[in-house]
Amino acid sequence: MRSVVRTAAVALAVGLLPTPALAAEETPRPPALVYNAERASAPTLPEPAPQSAPSMKRSNALANSCDKLQTKIDAGQLRAEDEKPEAACIEPGSASAITDRRMSRLAARTPAAMPDYCYDLATGNGAWYYTRKDACAISVWTLKVTDIRTGRQTGQLEYLQADLIYTSHDSPYWAHQVVIDKTGGWGNISGTTVSGSGSCAGSCTLAAGDIDFPVQTITTAGTTYGDILPKSGRVLGNSGKGRTTVSYRLANTSWTLQPSGVTSTPTFDVRCDSATPGTTDIGCVIPDYEAVDVVSLTGPNPEYARHVQAAQASGLPGAYPDGAPLHRLTDSALRDKNGNTACPQAASGGYPRPADYSCDEYPFRSTWQGAFTGSLPQPAPNPGRTFNWCQISALPQNVTGPDGWSACMIRAKQNSSAGSLLNRFYIENRVIERDAFRVWIVA
Known part of the structure; x- marks a missing residue:
């Protein structure tokens, strides 16, 4: 492994360390791939x-591997060598391994820190959870060592497998990290190692230098891990999706038969694009998670927030979490x-504009639910509405329902600021044409 240099490089990527002095032969991580787990921990x-990702079966080849091994041993189908009479297998472990103490230990030892929700939602079955920008899964595994001659178990190693995928809105790279954290064991497991590899399917590439999962000895004193850094394929003027797989093997020179490898593949894609207006960067997100724009009533633009809140309360779409989503319009x-x-x-x-005020509309003009496009293909737009504090006498008040739109006079500075923040939200979440999103009004 690239030992200390590699570890420092990972910490640098999450903003934990100053730039390390790299040896001449070392290759730094790709630029601009910066992951900030504090975003999820202390927003x-x-x-x-x-959101929970679609379910998947955990490593089909391993589901019954220990049962199959025992069957072969009982049937005398395996040949034991005098010096190495043992065979190993891996199977899903018990969810009882998910304890607060072990989660705290894992959190303290993971190179690229996982968001809090990873630990809060972990059940040990490898279920994936994701946001727009990151995803994680924690699974429990047990390696069993069995004496081929007697059929008796002679060792056991329990460990947690923690996956983390994170993206960047201004980099064509994303990362898939896998951590192997030993939680217990006994018997003939001393010297057990882990090593791995990776691949990416779809619109993505993965060079040899972007895979780092070398041979490491599993101990309770340190964390073993690997990661891959796929890069988006050609997406100029468009977008493309990719899906990663990290594979690893546990091995020990004292075993005659080594266990099968383990593969970790999420049930969702990462999408990278160069089609987000307002930026020339290629950036990546998890598109299955519909982006959410969080706007505060006590933030810099309270009148804007109040108008959006009132418009959503009247029945117009876009409210988080249960309202019909809005969809980005880029034309x-x-x-x-x-x-x-x-x-x-x-x-x-x-409408007359009072001094220092401008007209704010909802749904936004940059959505397909806007005042004109929301009425298509009807020849005339749906009716508008307003509220008694909005200073627009030409529109009716107390109108409800999902059809139509709302207009309100708010301070021009707030309207301009809110528009800039909305555009920044689009860029940082890579909200491209027809992407669904919602707006969450908070205190």
Whole structure:
């Protein structure tokens, strides 16, 4: 392994260490792949809840591997060598290994720190949970060593496997880290090692230098791990998806028969794109998680937040977590039609603008639910609505229901600031054309 240098490089990637002095032969991690787990641990605003990924079977080849091994031993189908009469197998372990103490120990030893939700939701069965920017899974495994001659178990090693996938909104790379953390064991397991490899299927590449899972000895004194850094394929003007697999093997020179390898593949893709307006960077997200824009009523733009809250409460779409989602619209001509429909200028028969105020519309002009596009293919737009504090007398109040749109006069500085923050949300979450998202209004 690239030992201390590699460990320092991982810590650097999560912002924990200053730049280490790399040896001449060392290769630093790709630039701009920065993962900040504190975003999930101590956010300035509430974090939307992680989502459970589609379920998957854990390593089909291992599900009954120990039972199959015992059957072969009992039937005398395995030949024992005098010096090495033992065989090993791996099978799913007990969920009882998921304890607060072990989770705390794992958290303290994981190179790229996993968000808190990984530990809060872990059940030990390898179920994946994800947000827009990261994903994780924790599974429990047991390695058993059996004497081929007698059929008696002569050793056992229990460990946690912790997977972490994290992306960057401004880098074409993402990462898949696997940690092997020994939680217990007995018998003939001394000197057991782990090593691994990785691959990526889809619109992604994985060079030899982007795979790092060398041979390491498993002990209770340290954490063994590996990671891969796939890079998105050609996505200029578009987007592409990729799915990673990390494979590893446990081995021991004292065993005649080594256990089968373990593979870890998520049940979802990472998507990288260069199609997000407002940035020339290629960036990556987990698209199955619909992005959530968190807006505070006590933040920098309270009038904007109040209008969105009132519009959603009246029945318009986009409310987190259960409202119908909004969908991103990137066509500039259609965005202008949405804006002009909801907020026509006074000079063209629209609403008068009080001094220092401007017209805010919801759903946003940059969505397919906007005032014009939300009515398509109808020849005329759905009706608008407003509220008694919005200073627009031309629109009706007390209108409810999912069809239509809302307009409200809010302070121009807040409207401009809110628009900039919405664009930043789009970029940081790589919300591209027709991507679904919601808006969460918090205190």
